[in-house]
Amino acid sequence: MITRRNFAVASAAVLLSACTRPVAKPATPPPHPPVKPAAPAVPFLPMPDFYGAITDEPYPIPAVPPGVVPPHLWRQEVVNPFPDEPPGTIIVDPDAGMLHLLETKDRAMRYGAGTGRAAFAWSGDARLQFRRKWPRWKVPDEMIARRPELEPYSVANGGMEPGPGNPLGARALYLFQNGEDTLYRIHGAYEPEYLGKAVSSGCVRLLDQDAIDLYRRARHGATVRVLPSTLPATLSA
Template sequence: MISRRMFVAAGASAALSACAALTPPAPPPPEKPVYPPLPAHYGAITDEPYPVPAVPEGIVPPHLWRQQVANPYPDQPVGTIIVDPSAGQLHLVESAETAMRYGAGTGADAYSWSGDARLQFWREWPVWKAPDSMIARRPEFAPYSVANGGMPPGPGNPLGARAFYLFQNGKDTLYRIHGACEPKYLGKAVSSGCIRLLDQDVIDLHRRARHGARVRVLPAVAPAAILGLY
């Protein structure tokens, strides 16, 4: 015979089971995307003054690989460099029909300036000199100030293998296109800096770019993720 106590306990157990059945299961974690093998030009570079390691597989999506594409800016002169911070892309106009497209990482400085500039000069394996405004925020960079001669080139230098210096009306915009982008940050708006390419790509851009070329930086709205950090 079922006692009242057993009946009540069974009923409570059934109610709990019903509640549990109505609770949706936790969604599975998102699957990590699977990318095809990288092109050979993202392998290690050993004929530079400093070694450039290969880009790891499975990190950079294909739409950020260096590749020739249909020119999205056919009205721009050949040799023009167009930077789109919002898209995380840089185009070098080759002709009215084609452009070389590069994936780019962007930072706070990439959202503080836009317009047309001139590629005044470039440096191979440049010295990085921390500006005073950065040292005020990050005192640990004081050893690399202008007064102290900056950080020597090589692995760990924030400018990487090449740096392009942009001027407007004869004045330095303090805006740079340079290497040393970590692959995991390509196409993303993180950290400080201007427009950062993979070292393999900034070396390639250096081979193709024209001294004195127009550089057009498109306006962009800074993502909330980097607002207030700099």
């Protein structure tokens, strides 16, 4: 028999249970993925001493900073890859971004080189007609037609004074074909980030330190051969 008291107690229990939400068990957090240790920084190889700053020239030449020029483009003596060519020949491989000066049948000096981009690339044989230390830059008329702002440095105006800012750098080797100036040069520059790339208007660029070294070794009247590029124009521009 349900008494009034039992009914009241039961009703209170129902109401209490209706207002009370069950306590949810705390969710188990997902496991964290294992933390991979940071890869150790790859140290830059120190540059050879001959790429240090040069202070005994008429104008200062900065050191080549580490980590910019890959080691395979550093100046080095290598096995002569062109043993059938006469010693003294200079051979430029634009696709590899390298210049070889053939010393003997067996040995050659190899330099990293920047070469002409697709629209201005050239190939063939030329003659090393003469060399200059700290040359003036005399801008050809065809370049002035593309870049009129270079008019102050035209041949007629005497060119640009040597020194920092002159695109020909510390040394220049002048290339002729059939007795005529090709207007192309092998020259120095302080642009290590472009070494091994096709970026110039047809000239062959070396680091200033390498241009000075090549100037000392190159022979007057030597054959300079620029190999044709086999890369698509879109890759060599």
